[in-house]
Amino acid sequence: MADQDDGVRFLRSFGRQLRILREAAGLSRAELGARLGYGEDQITSIELGRRxxxxxxxDRADEVLNTGGLLGVMKEEVEQARYPAFFRDAARLEGDAVERCCYAVHVVDGLLQTEGYVRALLRMRRPVLAEETIEQRVAARLDRQKVLTKTPLPLFSFVLEESVLRRRLGGAAVLRDQLRQIVEVGRLRNVEVQVMPLDREDNAGVDGEFLLITRNGGQHVGYVEAQGRSVLVNRREETAALAARYGIIRAQALTPHESLAFIESLMGDL
Structure with missing residues (x-):
């Protein structure tokens, strides 16, 4: 539980420092917001650690408040505080990836999730997450999705178990919106979405879900997560095994074209 709250505590501390510096400069929240491109309510949320x-x-706040770079030195920590501790290393790798491959077994991968689906998942967490933690993680997960369209375009491959697409987490309406988003993202030029049908008699992914990230230069890094714990896989022989396994999984799944048609058919059943 302590790890889950580390990011929240840091953002509250950052917000308190921003408030102190703003008040020392004699600016109201509305005045600072106008100079930063935020509304007054957004500045309030940042100062309370909720945004x-x-x-x-x-960077602009440092200039406006004449802090000498005091806030800027915390910029990277602010960025990483958005994520639970166990995912922070993977988030850094994901942001620099030239290719990212995901095999999803239980839930839709985070880069494909809708806001409603994210919020539903986080509300199911036990022990229960604080509301501000939920809102921060919703915002962080949605912001991660910018990597799908950044320049230069990375390559993305997703193989989703059919059961993931049928599980009505959050209700039928949430799932319908989620399936629609998967189809939309799957039509991007740099994205391929595939479905592993339940009736397959051979499935190389029986050991569970994983990510395989390719960094600039060709280095592979694997990522495995379960029950709030994560492992980064760096050894060459292990990442080579993951790459080979993922290739077999893709070959066993429906093609991207067949997969999008299948997902659209599921939408018609909701």
Whole structure:
């Protein structure tokens, strides 16, 4: 539980420092917000640790408040505080990836999730997460999805178990919106979505879900997560095994074209 709250505590501390510096400069929240491109309510949320300031807004705040770079030195920590501790290393790798492959067994991968689906998942967590933690993680997960369209375009491959697409987490309406988003993202030029049908008699992914990230230069890094714990796989022979396994999984799944048609058919059943 302590790890889950570390990011929240840091963001509250950052927000308190911003408030102190703003008041010392004689600016109201509305006045600071106008100079940073935020509304007064957004500045309030940042100062209370409920919202994460954009990196460029932090730099601008240093200029406006004449802090000598005091806020800017915390920019990377603010960025990483959005994520639970066990995912922070993977988030850094994901942001720099030239290719990212995901085999999903239990839930839709985070880069494909809708806001409603994210919020539903986080509300199911036990022990229960605080509301501000939920809102921060919803915002962080949605912000991660910018990597899908950044320049230069990375390559993305998702293989989703059919059961993931049928599980009505959050209700039928949430699932319908989620399936629609998967189809939309799957039509991007740099994205391929495939479905592993339940009736397959051979499935190389029986050991469970994983990510395989390719960094600039060709280095592979694997990522495995379960029950709030995670493992980064760096050894060459292990990442080579993951790459081979993922290739077999893709060959066993429906093609991207067949998969999108299948997902659309599921939408018609909801």
């Amino acid at each position: 994460i300031a954009r990196p460029e807004a932090i």
